[in-house]
Amino acid sequence: MQLPGAWTQLRREILSEIKPTKGEQEELAAFLSRLRSGLVKALEEAGIDSEVEIHGSVARDTWLRGQRDIDAFIILKPEAVRSDLLRVNEVVKGYVGPGWIEAYAEHPYVKKIVEGFEVEFVPCFKAEEGKRIASAADRTPLHTGYILDHLSESQRDEVRLLKMFTKGIGVYGAEIKVGGFSGYLCELLVIAYGSFEELTWAAQDWREHEVIQLNKAVKPGKFNEPIIVIDPVDSNRNVASAVTETVLWTFVAAARAFVEKPERKFFVPVIRDVPDDLPKQLAERGVDVIFVHVPDRDPPVPDTLWGQLYKTEKAFGRALGERGFKVLRSATWSDEEKRHIFVYEIESMVLPPVVKKMGPPVSLLKDSKDFLNAYMGSQEVVSGPGIEGGRWWVEVKRKNALSRVDLKKTLVRDCEEHGVPKRLAAILRKHGSVMINDEIEAQLTGRFTFLLEGFLRGRPDWLG
Incomplete structure (x- = not known):
């Protein structure tokens, strides 16, 4: 597969802008050394038997220039219990000092900005491939191991290009806000297709429920998400489960446009001036x-x-639809x-004052009688009842024609009746x-x- 000639130079330019500088790499290495040694000491003093490891894109060397987020995992022995996770969090809070935030996934973890780096301290249990895990966080060390074993040094830049491409078209991030591509998913896609260019070429022909499986030796679970990428360390997990239908087809459409004409705008979004009018x-x-x-x-x-x-x-959308607004x-x-x-x-x-309602099939005797009894002679009827095809119909005055x-x-x-969550409903009413x-x-x-x-x-x- 050969992209247009202009891509060679553009690729070189993009990589020169997104690869971490030597200074960043040295700063990061020094910080991680201090972080790990200090955390190990604090855990040892608390009598917690654990290992401290750095994971995520920093550990896999697929991080981007300017990235300041670090995933520090405190790995407990398999025989540890869930209360030990909470003990780890308390030790971390004491170690980092004031300003920490306790966040929640399947269990609590601690976040804190340390020396300008956004660090997430995640306690988990040691896991082995193919064996049952206690929480999703336990998989992360296995993910790192798989990527380090299967992603070549040259492919790290392919991942960086893919990450910038997904950022540029607005589909990067597995968080609920985005419903897009995680960093781990980007890494697996590069491994599966070999390079960023080969991936964009192949993605042009993706179909609904496309299945991508790197480890052919295992039988995958059954999934029904828009795109399915089997986790090579857990065949019962779809790494792309967060990807929404809109995000998937945005990626496919953007890949088609990019292959036809590679341009900077796919990696660096256009900054538009907001019009005054x-x-x-x-x-x-x-x-x-x-x-x-x-x-x-x-x-x-x-x-x-x-x-x-x-x-x-969605709740407000339903409420508007139920009241006749399209x-x-x-x-x-x-x-x-x-x-x-x-x-x-x-x-x-402005809604029309009349609504057409379709009734039951004429073939249904009882339902037909009930329909006619309801509308014959009703003051709300504008026209009908009549028959269209095999069904009764009637036009009635709109009951819920609302003013502004x-x-x-x-x-x-x-709002709560419409389905708005209780917390937001309480704020809305006030x-x-x-x-x-x-x-x-x-x-x-x-x-x-x-x-x-x-x-x-x-x-x-x-x-x-």
Whole structure:
């Protein structure tokens, strides 16, 4: 497979910009030495029998220039118990001092910025390949071992290119907010296809539920996600389980565009100026845009927060649909600190006063009688009942034709009934607000303006 000639020079330029410098490598090595020795000493003094290992992209040498996040794993003996994980966390808190944050996955772990590095201290149990593990964190050392054994030195740069490509098109990160490609997934894809270029070429022809399996000797579990990449150290796990349908096909479409014409924009997104006339664009768009604004002084950690936000986005979308509004698109934005905004583009705020309802098949005697009894003589009927094909129909006055004021009230007041998570529902009822079109002008601050500009444009940057 040969990409257009311009790619050779562009590839060289991109790698020169994303590979860690010698100074960064030396700084990192010195920091890791201090971190590991200090942590080992603290654990030994506490009487905790463990090993301290560094994992993630730093350990696999697939990290990018400017990356400052470190995964420090405290590995306990297999016979240790879950309460020992909590003991490790307490030792870590004492070691790093004030300013730590306790986060949660399957069990708690500690985060702290140390000497400018964002360090996650993750306790886990020692695991062996093919044997049952106690938590997902236990797999990470096995992942590192597999990558170090199977990823060649030259392929590390292929991983870096893939990471920058997925970052550039907005699909990097397995966290709930993104639903995209993890670093480990990028590493496995390079191993599977050999290089970044071969991967992008092959991805053009990916199909729904594409299966990629590196270890052919094991029988994989059954999965139904958009793309399936069998974990070579645990055949019952899909490494790509976080990848959403939208992310998968975004990657495929971007790969096709890249192979046809490799350009910098696939790796370094275009920085657009936000136009000053967003309120005017909203007012003159021809469709209506509804915004739900939620102030939030104490949001949970990002993964928990985004789970709540996406559930809320779907809940409001259903509520609008049930009231007759046709939702064309929706999006969610949050600064993850103090405010969230949900965006819904709908065909029109003005609903027709009449609704057509389809009844039962005429062939069903009892159901037909019940339908006719309900609507014959009803003051709500505008036309019918009649027969269309093999079914009864009737046109009735719309019961839930809401004014703008009523719509705003019902979305906020009945939010928990719509399916909004309890924590956000409580905030919405007290402080939430609904705005339509240019009423959002006062909230057009910060990064939200970039989200709205992209939403209105509707076309990804890499597509031109």
